[in-house]
Every structure is written in structure tokens, then in C-alpha cells.
Amino acid sequence: MMESIFPVLYLLASASFILAIKWMSSPTTARRGVFVGEIGMLLAVVGTLLRAEVVNYQWIFIAFFIGAAIGVPIAYYMPMTAVPQRTAFSHACGALAAALIGAAEYYRQKPHGVVMIALIVEMLLGFLTFTASMMAFGKLQETLPQRPITFRGQNFVNLGILLAAVVIGVMLILSPERTWLFPIFAVLSLAFGVLLIIPIGGADMPTVIALLNSYAGLSASAMGFAFDNKLLIVAGALDGSSGFILAVIMCRAMNRSFSNVLFGAFGTIQTAVTKTTERPVRSASAEEAAEILDAARKVVIVPGYGMAVAQAQHKLRELHDILTKRGIEVSFAIHPVAGRMPGHMNVLLAEADVPYDRLIEMDEINPEFPRTDVVLVIGANDVVNPAARFTANSPIAGMPILNVYEAQTVMVIKRSMSPGFAGIDNDLYYMDKTLMLFGDAKAFVSSIVKELNAVAAGS
Numbered sequence: 001m002m003e004s005i006f007p008v009l010y011l012l013a014s015a016s017f018i019l020a021i022k023w024m025s026s027p028t029t030a031r032r033g034v035f036v037g038e039i040g041m042l043l044a045v046v047g048t049l050l051r052a053e054v055v056n057y058q059w060i061f062i063a064f065f066i067g068a069a070i071g072v073p074i075a076y077y078m079p080m081t082a083v084p085q086r087t088a089f090s091h092a093c094g095a096l097a098a099a100l101i102g103a104a105e106y107y108r109q110k111p112h113g114v115v116m117i118a119l120i121v122e123m124l125l126g127f128l129t130f131t132a133s134m135m136a137f138g139k140l141q142e143t144l145p146q147r148p149i150t151f152r153g154q155n156f157v158n159l160g161i162l163l164a165a166v167v168i169g170v171m172l173i174l175s176p177e178r179t180w181l182f183p184i185f186a187v188l189s190l191a192f193g194v195l196l197i198i199p200i201g202g203a204d205m206p207t208v209i210a211l212l213n214s215y216a217g218l219s220a221s222a223m224g225f226a227f228d229n230k231l232l233i234v235a236g237a238l239d240g241s242s243g244f245i246l247a248v249i250m251c252r253a254m255n256r257s258f259s260n261v262l263f264g265a266f267g268t269i270q271t272a273v274t275k276t277t278e279r280p281v282r283s284a285s286a287e288e289a290a291e292i293l294d295a296a297r298k299v300v301i302v303p304g305y306g307m308a309v310a311q312a313q314h315k316l317r318e319l320h321d322i323l324t325k326r327g328i329e330v331s332f333a334i335h336p337v338a339g340r341m342p343g344h345m346n347v348l349l350a351e352a353d354v355p356y357d358r359l360i361e362m363d364e365i366n367p368e369f370p371r372t373d374v375v376l377v378i379g380a381n382d383v384v385n386p387a388a389r390f391t392a393n394s395p396i397a398g399m400p401i402l403n404v405y406e407a408q409t410v411m412v413i414k415r416s417m418s419p420g421f422a423g424i425d426n427d428l429y430y431m432d433k434t435l436m437l438f439g440d441a442k443a444f445v446s447s448i449v450k451e452l453n454a455v456a457a458g459s
């Protein structure tokens with residue numbers, strides 16, 4: 001009886017995972033996607049526990065309570081801004097689990113043929129993803145130095161270590177009885193994970209995490225082949241492909257070639273010498289900015305990394321509310337790589353309850369800019385830099401941007417003339433139509449809101 005139930009549960013779990021990924025691709029259905037994904041995972045766990053192979057529930061429940069004791073506080077106490085490192089940590093745990101299950105199965109059975117091939121793939125990806133994800137976690141948490149660490153012949157050394165791990169893996173596949181080779185295989189795979197990450201700058205970790213997500217998924221999929229578990233194959237393949245697609249989308253949006261990612265050579269862009277020219281800019285006060293906004297009919301707000309740093313999203317919501325109440329059309333332009341992780345702006349604006357339908361993606365909002373009276377850029381820099389479009393030799397040439405320079409008036413809130421992530425000057429700031437609003441994003445938006453409230457009270 002039980003044996004006939006678990007394939008049905010597995011099928012329902014697989015369908016839930018597919019729906020979860022589909023629904024998570026839009027902010028309006030994302031919550032539903034997360035919920036159905038959780039249901040899918042519950043079905044998968046229940047289905048697995050019903051299988052006849054389970055011989056001892058005691059150990060499973062001990063592991064369950066240890067996992068919950070770690071997972072629940074993380075879910076409650078890690079702030080939204082720490083989501084990238086939290087994701088890195090969960091990848092590390094998943095990958096370590098896959099690698100250890102593989103190791104246990106190897107020592108228990110020393111299988112031959114296809115099963116051993118699948119185990120080696122599982123453990124190679126599992127071990128390297130574990131250390132690489134922990135390195136990514138350390139860089140994002142700033143417990144490890146963020147700057148890229150490079151040395152001569154680095155790619156050569158890295159490839160050499162990977163090659164050695166693969167060769168030993170092949171030797172183990174050919175004769176699994178040579179158990180003394182296994183610790184060498186494990187250490188080389190773990191070492192490769194560390195070396196893969198050290199040349200990459202901290203700010204590039206989100207892209208790396210998407211790729212590590214893919215590796216962890218492929219490791220789980222290989223485990224599915226080793227254990228003849230179809231659900232693991234499906235879930236791992238979904239994880240592997242979605243992580244890979246996300247990494248490709250992020251590379252495109254940042255105008256990086258994918259081979260850069262594969263060879264771990266990216267992140268060096270931050271070391272580029274920062275040059276900002278001494279040209280005059282026009283600046284304005286909060287009072288002037290409030291007057292300009294109040295006179296507009298159509299306003300587009302462009303949030304960026306600085307909004308996240310300042311945690312200005314709640315004040316922005318207030319600004320949205322007060323402008324909307326005064327009959328002004330307000331929308332938020334969302335660039336795919338604004339901030340430092342995919343969906344960074346969406347998550348923060350959702351936290352502040354900004355209505356989803358006011359968040360407009362880049363391709364949809366770009367044709368709107370010529371009809372926009374005022375664009376208010378808040379802590380965004382690279383994603384609105386016209387150099388990407390007009391300066392052929394710029395480091396960001398070809399990167400898709402929000403065409404804010406086409407609006408009637410542009411106002412930019414930032415603290416100084418410092419560049420953004422790409423380390424380059426922004427011609428937008430020197431245009432006649434641009435007003436610089438110097439200050440911290442949260443403090444400046446608060447002042448604008450105060451001024452607008454005063455106007456509203458007076459009118």
C-alpha cells in the first residue's frame with residue numbers, strides 16, 4: 001500500500017516544484033510560488049519517509065530537530081539585506097549533505113559502473129559547492145576580505161587541481177576498492193571550491209551564488225541517478241537549470257560574458273581606477289525638489305543600491321503615497337541588476353508595501369521616459385549611466401540601462417560624486433536637465449516628504 005503511495009506523492013511534489021518556479025517569476029504570484037514550493041517539499045519528505053528502505057526513524061528525527069534548530073532562527077533573525085549570504089549558506093548545507101550522502105554510499109557499497117559515476121559527479125560538485133558557498137558567505141558577510149585575491153598562474157593552478165580531482169575520480173570509478181584514493185579526491189574537490197572563489201570580488205558574489213545554486217542542483221540530480229530517485233533527479237535538474245539561467249540573465253544584464261563567470265575571472269572590474277571629472281553640476285535642496293515633484297504629472301522613481309544601503313524604501317513608500325494622493329502618477333522603474341542581488345529592489349519595495357503594479361520592469365518603462373516629467377533616481381548609478389549606450393569604450397558599453405536621460409527633468413539623490421559598482425563617472429549628472437540632491441537617500445527623501453506634507457497642509 002505505502003509503496004504505491006510514494007510515487008504519487010513524488011509526482012505531486014515534482015509538479016509543485018515546477019509550478020513554484022513558474023509563479024516565483026512574477027512579484028504578484030511569488031508568495032503563492034513559495035507556498036506551493038514548501039508544500040512540494042513537505043510531500044517529498046513525507047513520500048521519502050514512507051519508503052520501505054527507511055530502517056530507523058530515530059536518527060531521521062534527531063537530524064530533523066537539529067536542522068530546524070538552525071533553520072528557524074535563521075529565517076526569523078537574518079535581515080532582508082542578508083538574503084544573499086543566507087542563500088549562500090543554504091547552498092553550502094545542501095551541497096555538503098549531497099557530498100556526505102555520496103561518501104556514505106561509497107563506503108557502504110563501493111558500487112561499480114553507472115552508480116559509481118553518478119556518485120563521483122555528486123561528490124565532486126557537492127564538495128566544491130560546499131567550500132565555494134562558504135567562501136561566498138564569508139565574503140558577503142565581510143568576515144573574509146572582499147577584494148579579489150589573485151596570483152600568477154592562478155587559472156593554471158585551479159585547472160590543475162580540478163583536473164587532478166577528476167583523474168582521481170575516474171580512477172575510483174574504475175576500481176572503487178582503492179579507498180585510499182577517496183580522501184585525496186575529497187580534499188582536492190574541497191580545495192577547488194576555495195580557489196574558485198578567491199579571485200572574485202565580494203560584489204560579484206550574487207552572480208556566483210546563482211551559479212553555485214546550479215552546481216548544487218546538478219549534484220542533487222546526480223544523487224538521484226545514484227539512488228534511483230526520480231524526484232531528486234527532477235528537483236536537482238530544476239535547481240541546476242534555473243540557477244544557470246539566472247546566472248546567464250545576470251551576466252547579460254551586467255554585460256559580462258558567460259566565459260568570464262565560468263573561469264572565475266570576473267570581479268576585477270571594481271579595481272578599475274576611479275575617475276570622476278571636475279565638471280560643474282547643478283544641485284538643489286529638498287524644498288526645491290518637493291516643488292518640482294509637486295508640479296509634475298508623471299513621476300518615475302529609480303531605486304538602486306544606495307536605496308538599499310540607506311534602507312530608504314519605507315520613506316519612498318510615503319513619498320509614493322503623498323504624490324499619488326496629490327493626483328500625480330508615480331511608478332518605480334526596476335532594472336534587473338539594480339542593487340547587489342537579483343530582485344533586490346523588488347524585495348525591499350515589497351517589504352515597504354509598495355503596490356506591485358507600480359513596479360515596472362526595464363523594457364516596459366523605457367518607452368515611457370520621453371513622456372515623464374520628473375525622474376527621481378535614488379542611489380542608482382550604473383543602471384542609469386548613458387555611457388552604456390553612447391560610449392563605445394566604456395567598461396559598461398552595451399549594458400542595457402534605464403533611459404532616464406530622456407525625461408524632462410532628472411533628480412539624483414546620492415551622497416557625493418562617487419561612482420557606483422563599475423567605478424566609472426556618470427554623464428547623466430552633468431546634463432542641463434539634471435539636479436543633484438546631495439545627501440543620504442533616507443534622510444533626503446524624509447526631507448522631501450516633510451516639505452510635501454507642509455505644502456499639502458497649506459493647500
Ligand code: NAP
Nearest residue numbers: 304305306337339340341342381382383415416420421441
Ligand atoms: P551602483 O552603480 O552601485 O551605485 C550606487 C550608488 O548609490 C553609488 O553611486 C552611491 O553614491 C550611492 N549610495 C550609496 N549609499 C548611499 C546612501 N546611503 N544614500 C544615497 N546614495 C547612496 O548601483 P546600481 O545603479 O543599483 O547598479 C548596480 C550595480 O551592481 C551594477 O553595476 C550591477 O552590474 C552590479 N551588480 C548587481 C548585481 C545584482 O544582482 N543586482 C550583482 C552583482 C553586481 P554615493 O557614494 O555618492 O552616495
